[in-house]
Amino acid sequence: MLTIGQLAAYAGVTVRTVRHYHQIGLLPEPERDESGYRRYGAKAVVSLIKIRTLANAGVPLSRIGLMLEADAATFAEAVQKIDDHLRGEIERLETSRKQIAQLAAGDSLAVPPEVTFYLDRLRELGVSEQIVKGEVDGWILVAARWPDRIREIIDEKLDELGRNPQTVRLYRLLSELIESDLADDERLDERLEERLEEVADIMVDLAEQADASGGNDFGDMAHDELPFDLVESLALENDPRVRRLLDMVRERGWTGWVRPERLRKPPD
Template sequence: MTDGLTIGQAAAFVGVTIKTVRHYHRLGLVAEPERDGSGYRRYLSADLFRLVQVRTLAGAGVPLAEIGDLLDADPERFAATLDDVHRRLTEQIEDLTARRDRLHRLDHGDRALLPDRACAVLDRLPDLGFSPDYVAGQREALVLARTLVPEIFDSFLTRLEHSLDDPQSVELTKRGLDARYWDPDDPRIEEVAFTLADKLLANRALLAMPTGFQNQSDAASRYGLVNHHREDQAPSIARLNTLVEANLRAAGIDIPHQ
């Protein structure tokens, strides 16, 4: 190969584009060959070997900015640098895998925003006779709880799971939902609030807040946004929830107060 190859031939043989070869030249990764008598740059075997090295390292994920020093490094440093590249590639693969999994969860509705345990709770609601609107409200509340009050998300789920396992709690919840059609001053709301609070107090351990949660300056606001979600759509439900919380506080349960 005494006459050498044109840049187009060299690029084709190595498996890159002419633009890529010129980019390697600009970065100083591959020296530009001298021009021959006809004014063309001719790539000899040494040039092609360097191009292959750069292309291979770049294809393996080594940043272009590091390739020049790497090719000029001693064997020990070369091996150490490759180990570092391997570590970074592994991290990138893990990140891409996590992104792929999130995209997959998008195909499954709730699973994009909630863990499987929360989705299992939502899946139970229709079979227990709850309306699609209630399920949607609970879905929103769970997403908000996971985002705004992650400290109590697991305990919130535990309380929901426990209530769904108790037929009496299910019926009381449905009774509370009926209140949305009542006048906010309906005396039945007080009765339902007392009954719901009394049922919750039967398992006081499920109502406990994590240590230090109350001391956080924004705890009450975050908790309130979740616990009073959608109340603006039903004034009677707002009064019911307020009365339930008041009954719990009167019984010694330390609920964040806005």
Template sequence: MITIGQLARYVGVSTKTIRVYHDKGLLPEPDRDASGYRRYDAADAIDLIKIRTLAEAGVPLARIRDLRSAPEEDFRQALREIDDELTERVRGLQATQARLRRLAAGDLTPLPAEVLAHLEDLAGWGFTSRWVELQRDLWILVFATHPDRAGALFRDQAESLTDPALRGLFLDYDQAYGLDADDSRIDDLARRITDATRERYADAELPQLDAASEIPDLIQGTVNAASPAWRRIDMLIRAQLDV
């Protein structure tokens, strides 16, 4: 028979933790001896090791209490589920660690290879470095917040740029960056973009991330903030498309 302090040292927890487990009903509290001390045996130590292992795995104390009284098969099935959850957490932590290491190395572009190749194509087609960097940053945001839909949205835009006419519109949009917002060329460009959009999506809805997502507005707001001309183009396009 050992004291609570000895039990704590053997198992690797604090006496306070053991008292919490007593209060929560996870570990039965033994009777006190003639000297007023609680005395624990080997079975208590084994039970405490089980509780500590589950707690370290992130299992809530209330669930541990239920598992302690569950039938053996239910207990083992719960352990398998907890193991699966841990596996997913480990994968998530490994992905986070990889991003952290890229950040430490100065690499802020955790983008798929097809996106990186597309960014190189933009430079080769004559887009400004300003436009390429803006596209890179925006795709980082899209892939980080909507990994399930980002790929389809990216491929739609990349496909549109394979059309020389549409690519020309994007190039004009890029070059409009420094124009005065009242320049007549702004109105003409907005009209041409609107016409091209209607033609491309005549029988389909405009591709989007999520109707409830705030990311598209955040992205367009970032673009608009970069140039008064771009902001006016967006205003005109929205008015003409009624979006």
């Protein structure tokens, strides 16, 4: 006959674990003998080893008691259910591991590979890391809303980078602006004002080109205003100079950044 310490050691668990199994009714607790100690026989050892084996396999303690009492068919069915559950957990954990691995990559967190490729292309063109970081956050918003449209959108963006030097110039000017310091009291100095004027001119020029070619037509996405508003709001939150830039764009007859729209002239 074994003491609780000997039982625990034989089965490869702790005394605390044995007492916990007693408390939840998983392992029967023997009566004390004449000397006041609880003694465990061979059946208790076998039961504890079975419990330990099932617990180590991932079976919830709440289900082990029923499994130990089940017939062969019921036991096999229960094992299959547990296996299915564990398979799902493994898939979830594998997904989590991939997401954790993406943390090291930085850009790829919460954005698809197509976006990462686009961001790398921006870096090749000399776009600053601050602008790229802003792009990452913007693409997180877009990808969350239209995950099935990302490849299409990125293909269009890459095509625009390749054929339109104005787009590249815009990114480079924005890089210069975002890396410059704000003047005292956030007032823009003369050089900064000139840069903003040039950015506004390019933005309007690109909007007019897109409008002439039908490129400002976002299809069914145009009816979903929230993502556009969020991306534009993100830019405003990141840099107060964006407000001045959008005012300049409005002065030129357009409104918006992500989805530029021509302002209607007031009736005479």
